[in-house]
Each structure stands twice: as C-alpha cells, then as structure tokens.
Amino acid sequence: MIDKRVTSAEEAVADIFDGATVMVGGFGEAGSPIELIHALIDQGAAGLTVVNNNTGSGEVGLAALIKAGRVSKMICSYPRTANSTVFPELYRSGKTSLELVPQGTLAERIRAGGAGIPAFYTATSVGTPLEAGKERRTFGEENFVLEHGLTADFALIKAKLADYHGNLVFNKTARNFAPVMATAARTTIVQTVDVVSPGELDPECIVTSGIFVDRIVIVDQPALESELVARGVSYP
Amino acid sequence: MTGTATVGLTRDQMAQRAALDIPDGSYVNLGIGIPERVVAFVPEGREVIYHTENGLLGMGPSPDEGTGDPELINAGKRRVTAVAGASFFHHADSFVMIRGGHIDLCVLGALQVAQNGDLANWSTGALDAIPAVGGAMDLVAGVETIHVITQHTTRSGEPKLVESCTYPLTGTGVVDRIYTNLAVIDVTEEGFGVVELAPGVDLDYLQDRTGARLHAASDVSEGVAGGT
Secondary structure: OOOOOOOOOHHHHHHHOOEEEEEEEOOOOOOOOOOHEEEEHHHOOOEEEOOOOOOOEEEEEEEEEHHHEEEEEEEEEOOOOOOHHHHHHHHHHOOOOOEEHHHHHHHHHHHHHHOOEEEEEEOOOOOOOOHOOOOOOEEEEEEEEEOOOOOOOEEEEEEOEEEEOEEEEHHHHOOHHOOOHHHHHEEEEEEEEOOOOOOOOOOOOOOOOOOHHOOEEEEEEEEEEEHHHOOEEOOO | OHHHHHOOOOOHHHHHHHHHHOOOOOOEEOOOOOHHHHHHHHOOOOOOOEEEEEOOOEEOOOOOOOOOOOOEOOOOOOEEEEEEEEEOOHHHHHHHHHHHHHHOOOEEEOEEEEOEEEEEEOOOOOOOOOOOOOOOHHHHHHHOOEEEEOOOOOOOOEEEEEEOOOOOOOOOOOOOOOEOOOEEEEEEEEEEEEEOOOOOOOOOHHOOOOOOOOOEEEEEEEEOOOOO
C-alpha cells in the first residue's frame, strides 16, 4: 500500500532538523510553497541551508523564514527582488551567508545532484568573478568550469495536483525548480490543492513521477505571496 | 545645456530598431527592461517565439492589469500570457534550451560593453551591493547571437561602450551588436564598428561619447528607425 498523504503541513515538516539543507521550490511567488514554509517556521529548525532562486519578498514565506533567523546560508541566483528587504539586511550584517550561483548552473547542479552526477563542466561563468576557486578545463578550444551537483535533505515544493502515489502536475510557470528539486532531496514534501486516486492523472501528462515524492499535504486554498505582502502580513 | 537631450532615439525607438534584426522563425530570449519592449515592434509577417527562462516557450504580452495568473510570469516576475502553441517546462530543461545553444538570439541590457565584446550587466561591484546574477551568465555563454540595447552613456554622461569593462564581467567576447540611443554598433575584429547613426548624430559626436575608438564602414547610414 502506497499512500504518501500526511494530514497536516505540521506533520509533513516535523523531522526537518537543525542544520539541514532544504530546497524550496518557486521563482518569485510562482510555485512558492508558503504553507510548508510557515509550518517550518513554527517547527523551529534553525541553521538551515536553503536553496531557492530568490530570497522571498515582504515578511511571509521564505522571507519570513530568513527573518526568523533560521537560515544560515542561502544558495540562490537572484537575492534581489521587489519587496525583498529581509535578506539584504541579514546579509549585510553577516548573519546569513550567500552562495551566488548563475540560474542555469543552479538548475543543472540540482538536476545533476538528483541524477547521481557529482560534478560537470559548463561554459557559464568562465572569465567572470563567479569562476573564482573553480577548476577550469579546456575541451576543444573552449573553456569550461567545474560545478558540483547539489543535493538536499529535504525539498518543499508546490504542485497543482497529485495522486496519492506522489505523481505530480504543476500550474504554468509555478513548475520552475520543483521537478528537479524533487529528484535531488532525500525527502520531498509536496503541498497541493487536491489529491486524486492513482489512475486519475493521465500518465502522459505527469511531470514528476511519484518515485521522487515522499509526503503530500493538501492545502486547498494556498495563500498568494503578493497578496499577503500587499496586505502587510508578517508571519508568524 | 546644449539641447543634446533631444538628440537620439527614445527607448521605444531603440527597441523598434533592434526588432528589425530579429529573423523570422527565431527563438528569442529578451532581458528585463528595454529589451522587453522589442516584442511590440517585430515587423508583421515574422513569426518569433519568445522564451522566458522561468519555464515558458511561447510567451505572450502581459494581461490587462488585475487579470492573469500570478503563477504565469516572466523572468522579471511580471504577469504574462502564453500564446497558442506555448509549452511549460522545468528550470533544468529551460536552461538546456539556453546552455545547449537552442535559443537563437538574446537581447540584453548592459552596464558596460567592451570593444572585444565583453559584457558587464549584473553588478557594479559596489561593496555594499547584494550580488544578483540570475540567468545572465547562462544566456551569454549559451546563446549564439547576443544583442545589447542600452543608452549610449550613463545618466552622468560616462561612456558605457569602453575599451575594457571596469565592472564585473557577465561573459567574455560575447556581444555581437549594440543598439544605443545614438547608433547601431557591431563588435568586430577591429573593435566597435559603426553600422548606423541615429538622426542628428554624426561620428564625431558619437566618438566623444564612446570610451573606445570607433571604426566606421564607408557606407554607414543615418538611422531610419526613428519612426514617427
């Protein structure tokens, strides 16, 4: 019997431990698993390394996790966004460190991590400050830098719909990093609007196969980051 | 003031001029800012498919204010639409399109472009700045043709086209063509090659505002992209 549903976001994130590496899906607010992040804030784990393209906005979701002092390191490509003030303050004060990764390299590092590939070469960042400290190698007449695969203890992602085996489909550009993060984390936790029975999703249209998913929690009316920010909400 | 503020193209005219060079049938990624305006000016009869690196091929215009889907956005995190025939994909596949050389053309903004095609467009290197690179380094490394749209000088009048970049690089030797408010300029073996001058701009005027030596083809033309 395979049924990956858990009853609450609280239960879904209960075993995330201090010092864990947590991948968080989303590009801006699209695909951001806000309710799972808020459950993680309530749960209290600290010293986290968080992988996300950005650093959240306002004082909800990922920005709230950072503001609560739970994130010791961010791995991301673009920590500046409209309404993004929490991370810059903590970064400037030295309380949160930053590993800045070109966006495609970040996606590929996660993909490689999920595929059991420890490292790969890419032309991205050759001759730039972000090449510093990395091995350079020439193939043909072109230069490439060595980048390492990235894995995580947990991934928190948002899907549009799941079946209880963990097969997932996504909404438009909310898909972004979620499918690769699901492959790269030891434990992948999904929030979704609804869960159906196996067989109800067209196998041709499933984006993430259930093998990559460990826990599913229904959040039938997920909050929208921009609406919370516009209302001046600060979590908790 | 000498009235120079009125010389040269507007932002929309720059975008319009850049749009003339987008070939029919191409897959194109547009950077944030003036490059986003290019969409509106691609000549009729050309079919161009726009890629946005957060997972959409077949990006359409922004929906009316207050409509659209907050989870259908572009790389600038603004709401967009998806055209008929569009497809969604995850981030690794999106950057396969970029890094694997499948996108034909990218139009980007710039802080500085050097005469050898080096581009700086992600950081001024200021010590208190929060570094943010996004997909810029992937785009210049992976896309065959890189076009830049930029004002010819900074707000304070400093040249943005220079002998060598002083800001941190995005990529080396990557820029092919530059559209500014004053000229269209190619990066050539000899350095900056002037292709076209905006109305009211001559070579001396352009050279005075450029940080590297300009080379002009004998048939350099006065710009026609001004429109109305």
